[in-house]
Amino acid sequence: MISRRGLLLGSGALVVGGGAGYALGRIPGESEKSVADVAVARKFRSRPDLDTLPDVTITTPADGTVPGSILLTPFLNTTLRGPLIVDEAGSPIWFKKVPDPATVAVDFKVQKYRGKPVLTWWEGTIGGTGGQGVGQGEFVIADSSYREITRVRAASSEQADQHDFVITEKNTALFWVYDPIAYDLSGKGGPSDGVLHDGLLLEIDIATGAKVFEWRSSEHVSIDESYAPLSTGDSAHLPYDYLHPNSVDVDTDGHLILSARHTWTVYKVHRTTGEVLWRIGGKKSDVTVDDRTAFSWQHDFRRRSDGSYSVFDNGAGVTTEKEYSRGLIFTLDESAKTATFVAEYIHPQKLSAPTQGCFRELSDGGSFVGWGQMPYFTEFAADGTVRLDGHLPLDNQSYRAYKADWAGVPLDQPALGVRVEGEQTLVDVSWNGHTGVATWRILSGSQPGALADKVEAERTGFETEITLTTVPEYVMAEALDATGKTLGSSSAIPIRV
Template sequence: MTDNGGNGPALRQRLSRRGLLAGGGLLTAAGLGGAAGFGLARRAPGSATDDDGGTDGGGTDRVRSYATRPDLRVPVIETSVTGPVTDGLIFLTPAAGAGGRGPLIIDDDGDPVWFRQVAGPAQVAVDLRVQRLAGEPVLTWWGGAITNGIGGGEFVIADAAYREITRIRADGALYDGVVHEVEVGTGRTVRRGQARDHVPLTESYAEPPQGDRARTPFDFFHPNSVDVDTDGNLLISARHTWTVYKIDRDSGAVLWRLGGRSNDFALDDRARFSWQHDARRRSDGTIGIFDNRAGVTDAADRSRGLILAVDETSRTASVVRELAPPQALLARTQGGVQELVGGGSFVGWGAGPHFSEYAEDGAMVLAGRLPDDNGSYRAYRFAWSGQPTDRPTVVARASSDEAATVQVSWNAATEVTSWQVRGGRQPDGLAVLGEADRTGFETTVTVHGPVAFVVVDALGTDRRPLASSLTVPVRPAGSD
């Protein structure tokens, strides 16, 4: 458990006995695959470079780099907006490719707002989202290493200043579907249940390991989402049994099965799903599911977002809406369907590597993609206000005797609308030289006049000052 100061201790002191559901399946879903691209009307601004630092001509290993933050290598994200979208930012976890793996927040243009590069070549982050803890918005994600769909790592909780509040790790390691309800303030397990006590192996559509893999554990259940239902019980999606389980939260007993070999509901062919992810109750009582339709076997030629009307009394379920992919896309791993304010949906196509937003009627209003060799376990849209504790970062270089080019960025800041540049011959005698609207992650401002030192001020709405960079010297023209 870590504590980096600031709001972390204050938030920890306010923690009530609210548990975090750490589902074993949240640690297990992995495997990244490629998919052919589709045409996009908009390309995110910025400097896209390949591994050698040269301009990328549009290949699959596209990574954006910045003069002000050379430590960050952010995947180029392309977006196309074709209708009114929900307010908020887009949350991704790129986990593969030539570089740029880690939690990533972008805007609707695909431009980075915050990126945190993971440490080490074997590490990934998955499932970045906004949740609430003790009434405050927090960021949560899982970080660790994944091998053959099984992860070893921990859940991270960070505050609005991006400072870690705590990390949570499940106890023990085994190939079973285990759900832990954890008291965040203490790390104590409040409840614990495992699939093998309630689900027979015969429900699995995955074959037991054979041949050279005969001695490896049998991943018969493979849970990948846990949701607290409106009655306080749990909805669990198990990929390898093609089933959504309603589970008694106290006893762990199965109340009903939706889908799979032991299905309790009347389902027509259109309502059946397979190898699914991310079963969630929606505000209108329906259940949203990412229907992969592919995994160990292929059940169809494309994946879909699926919204089902489920009557628990009559035990019937029917399709309310299908959300079609931006192309004939079959995502064999990962994926999710998020309900948005107003009844729309945000779909991450997992190994696709695509994401898309849909209006309430199912019309696609935004399509986006990561580079071909990358992917995001899930994708979300959330309202988010971030207040980083560091300063804006600046690089200034003389472009002539009487002018300088100033580049500025502030990783994680969400409230900046414009930048003000102050400069002069001496660091203690700076005057305002120019101002520019924020243009993506890194903004370039050209200023005129004799200048040897500059400082840049971040301005919010109504030119409200937010923070200032350090005073930096202007580098000579042609310097690195």
């Protein structure tokens, strides 16, 4: 009686690696029940393969926001893990399940490669040493049709870590590898035949895979800068994660800026020699940091358009240094060697995120914060006003959350779900990833080539339901843009067998 056609994503059981650094966070004042709450499963009749996609809830509706889509990577307590784009109402725009044998996707964002917008994300498995997540995987670059352009890998003996991936203007890629090396840890109270997780920063030519630049933290940053405790007992020979690098970027002068969570320090590194030009924060800061600027266990160190710097100050990790996490902006006077507080952005619930997180500038001077271990994301105006706030299910999380302009045009067809109720036909239609659909037109009739009856309805989210007052032999869907131009169509689907 009912027929359906649609592209189904592959399925398979996924298991997240056991890094304790990705445990569930806590919202101040929230009960155990509310923190463990999970969203009611949605039902997409046109895409039943996405029925378990985690819901995104918008708690503060968009008001004066910078236009754009929100990019997330849900990866806890869900059978569907992968890059997810939603709109400002929390409705899905595009989702791709991570293929086996990878278990999670991380750091999903919009970048430019060869002058064109692309989507990038990391795929792999995340394990843990010393309670922190260390990734082993590779980076994916996809075009505006969601076609995979290439994958960026380290050398055969090295696995790319998930924490950051930056495409430069030279079409090279910067990313980290956590490289275990033999190391004498006796000076810090560990074994003389110990193992160190060396922070290996690589720059790779994307087209050829050739190594352009390499920087090893063990040659420039000593282990006595670390606040991370050594593992003891049976775990004493696990790699000591003394640095835990989690971001890299190119500063305005071409040199590199890095964040290292376990030293509470952000670094500037010479692009050619690898020399550390300055340290801010931690035990060996080269500048004086005022009390309001002091940060700890931080992520996502960036230069802003006005010359200031920003960082996501977790304020908590192995230890708790602050009651809540924040987005922090400060200025640096290199002559006076002082770092001065400018502003901080705090969630209305004063969320504390012991792991993960990001803080990014928007085009109008506002900021977008992903709260990491806490499954929230927030858009702030420059004055700190909350313009948008939302979250994944409270038992989930996304390493980072971004907001960006994105125009996607998938190469497949719209998907239909059709059912008959009495004398009516209910048609559910969606097109995973297409950002230009404004209206759906349903054509119906007695033959596939002669579908004369038409019903139109505005797109109402990822899936739009349209009611026909008859039970035709065949139906098909056409996607229209805001001007009425046809963007694509489904196949004609038989209703009666």
